[in-house]
Amino acid sequence: MxxxxxxxxxxxxxxxxxxxxxxxxxxxxxxxxxxxxxxxxxxxxxxxxxxxxxxxxxxxxxxxxxxxxxxxxxxxxxxxxxxxxxxxxxxxxxxxxxxxxxxxxxxxxxxxxxxxxxxxxxxxxxxxxxxxxxxxxxxxxxxxxxxxxxxxxxxEETVPAVYKDAYRLQSKQQALQWIHRPQTKEQLMAALRTLKYEEFLRYHLSVALNQSGFSFGIAKPISNDVLKSYLNQLPYDLTKSQNDALSEILNDIRSDQQMHRLLQGDVGSGKTVVAFLSAISAIKAGYQVVFMVPTEILMNQHLAAFKSLFPDITVVGLSQNTEERKICLEGIRTGSVSFVIGTHAVLTEDVIFNNLGYVIIDEQHRFGVRQRQTLIDKGKMVDVLMMSATPIPRTLANSLYFDLSVSTISGYPSHRKLTETFVIKENSLRSIIDDLNHVLNEGEQIYVVCAAIEEGERPNVKNVHDIYKNLSQVFKGRHVGMLHGKMTSFEKDIVMATFNAGNIDILVTTTVIEVGVDVHNANTMVIYNAEQFGLATLHQLRGRVGRGRIQGCCFLLSSSDTDIAEARLNALASSHDGFELSMMDMRMRGIGDALGFRQSGVPNFILGDIEKDEKILYQAKIDAKHISEDKENPEYKAIINSVLSQDYFKTT
CATH class of the missing domain: 2.40.50.140 (Nucleic acid-binding proteins)
Structure with missing residues (x-):
């Protein structure tokens, strides 16, 4: 051509x-x-x-x-x-x-x-x-x-003829012709049905082919008495929803079937402590546990939280920057280290476990299918728990996730108050300066979030560098800090340690603090250009404040005058239901914008809408399961080869 x-x-x-x-x-x-x-x-x-x-x-x-x-x-x-x-x-x-x-x-x-x-x-x-x-x-x-x-x-056709005929789908060539050059609405609808089905089938099949079959596992002797002793160490009681989720997880670990479970719950609902308690149960049963997280900030946060709650259990952190890395690796290899919290660094070949029995993956969507599988393959018939802070309804999760049980934590721990959220109709601190000074005078800290790091990165959007300079002038005598993704891991760790210690009053940052950051003295957040973020991200960001016993406050700054931007921000101000907000974002912004890989655990389909097309999504899941269980069938060769090679188009 x-x-x-x-x-x-x-x-x-x-x-x-x-x-x-x-x-x-x-x-x-x-x-x-x-x-x-x-x-x-x-x-x-x-x-x-x-x-x-x-x-x-x-x-x-x-x-x-x-x-x-x-x-x-x-x-x-x-x-x-x-x-x-x-x-x-x-x-x-x-x-x-x-x-x-x-x-x-x-x-x-x-x-x-x-x-x-x-x-x-x-x-x-x-x-x-x-x-x-x-x-x-x-x-x-x-x-x-x-x-x-x-x-x-x-x-070349990749969808097996048996499914194409059963669902009256078009050939791939015809479907592409009709979606780009339809003569009638009927042709367009037929093209969309065909291409959506193929997209969903490829998604489910890629997961099925890239994971070891989750079937027989190792029944682990989980002790209820041990669990009770650690529950009694907690400074608060678990909610009914947390207890129910913990029971579901431990029942899976006790069984002789491998666990493959998703733990989902709203921001601040208490997923991490449930994961910690399940990890302790597996450790006390004689197995090693690894807890993989996407960032060093989150790793250090989890390490500090675990040591605070359960000081009698030894835990190590493993990242590329871990001091005494060789000593950690030796302890993991010999089995003297039972619990590892680590970043992508736990995936490397030199991390060899002695008796890995349980894998926990936090913010699971930030890791590729093959990365997750690399970690799982470091043990034999390990139980796997994946975690996500962007919850979706259970029926939809059943259609979306392949061979995955779902536990959901609803509501919030009893000691947490809902964060108040205010929409400010200008992209400026002018009207809330007095509020911020009052917060600082009370000895509390503030997050200020920007959608860009440097000037010119995104047109008409406030950036971290400029806001850092401006606030250093506006709040003279206060310590203003800066945090963003272009800093080295060491630099980020220093800033977060300083902020944690209370020696930074105002932290100007990007969404790098979106996940897991837990500073109880920081109960106020300001978000510039709030219309630039999806509701899922805004809800995650808001979840960083009000994590102690003081009520959080979040200011959404936006000068956007579009109806949809105003409706979205008002929706966030009036709701704390992550399920409701994630579905609302899908409807208002569209699946592609609302549910990209960075913002949620839901894959970013090109045509498919997981809410409107749930029936097609679920049927594709069933068909992918059949194909993965009969891989030698010559009818399935084309689509299996296409998925494994990640080649969406085969041409002749």
Missing amino acids: KLTDKQNRIIETFDYSSPEQFLNHYPYRYDSYEAKSIDEWVEGETVVFEGKLASGFRTVRFKGNQSVTNFQVFSDDTLIKVSIFNRPFLRDYHYKEGIVVIGTVQSDHKVMAKTVTNKPLEETLGLKPSYPLKAGIKNYEVERLIKKILESIRI
Whole structure:
């Protein structure tokens, strides 16, 4: 296939690796054009009609490079006055054979045109795709490129024929043709059904093929008396929901089936202490436990929390920066170390366990399937607990997760008060300065969160460096600190240790503090450009304050005047239900924006909507299970090879 330099640049601009991959650049909407007789027109609706030019194009220019071109069209025995903005280049001789106009009806026989063409009316009618664009790239250029790719390649079928026939799915080639160039709504719907099913099937199959079959395990002798003694050490009682989740986990560990369970719960619901208690139970039964976390900040936080609650049990932290790493590794290898809390560093080949029996993975979506499996494979028939702070309804979790039991902690520990949340309709501290000074005078600390690190990183968005400088001037005499993802692990650790010790009054930071940071003296948070974040992220951030016995307070600063931004922020201010907020974000922002890999435990599907398409998602899970259990079946070879090679397109 020979593409022009411009077409190759378009593919690169959108970060696709090949022309075939560019077929994943789906339209985000379709405009429906159908011909109506003029007496059926309604003011404000979009119409398309053809006719003969009844006058020349007359252009009027006004300030800047703006212009409006007026002309008349004789159509269906009626003279129609047409105006179109910024088309001074229109010439009568291009439209000698006729003109087709697409525009909005303004009044009787007057139309404000969006576009005009000299193509036949039949080519203009139907569904017309609109694509996501970038500066300098026009919609028609994307359309032409897609058309050229589709005409140049043959795409190999990967969905097994047995499922394609059973669900009346289209061929992959036909589905792509219809999603990019549909003639009818029926064709578009058929294409979407086909491509969504394939997307969900590939997702479930990739999980199934990349995990060892979870079946027979090792029944561990969990002691209720030991558990009770450690429950009695806690400075508070577990909630009923926490106790129920702990019982489900321990029953799995006791059984001779491998545990493969997700522990989900809202921010601050008390998941970590439940995981700690289950870890102690496994340790006391004679097994090693590893608790993998995504960041060193979270590792150090968990280490401090565990040592505080259970000082009689030895625990080590393992990261790339761990001092005396060799001593830690030797202790893990010989079995003298029973509990390890670590970052990705626990995945390396030199980490060899003596008797690993239980793996806990915090913020599990931050680790790839293969990373998780690498850790699981360091033991034999280990029990696995994955944790997520973005809860989704149990029925949906059942459809989304493959071979996974789900425990849910609802509500909050009795000692925690809900954080008050206020929407400030300007991107400035001006109106809350007195509140912040009062907090500081009380000896408490403050988080200030920005969506960017440096100036120019994101247009019209406050950044950490500038806000750090400004607040150092505004709050003279106070210690202002700075924390962000471009700092080294050592630098971040120093800042967090200083903040923990109470020696930083105001910490200006990015979402690096979103997960796990637990400073009981920091009960106030300010978030600049709050409209830039998903509800899941805002809810996670808000969960960093009010973690002690003082009520938290969160200020959402935003000068955005869009209805959807205002609705989302008001929703956060009025609700603390993570289930409700995550589903609301899906509905209001769309699955792709709301549920990216960074913000939640839910994969970022291109077309599939896990809420609206739950039936397709669940059926794909069942089918993926059948395929994974019958891998030698030649009918399944194409899709298995495609998934294992992570190749979405096979071409012939």
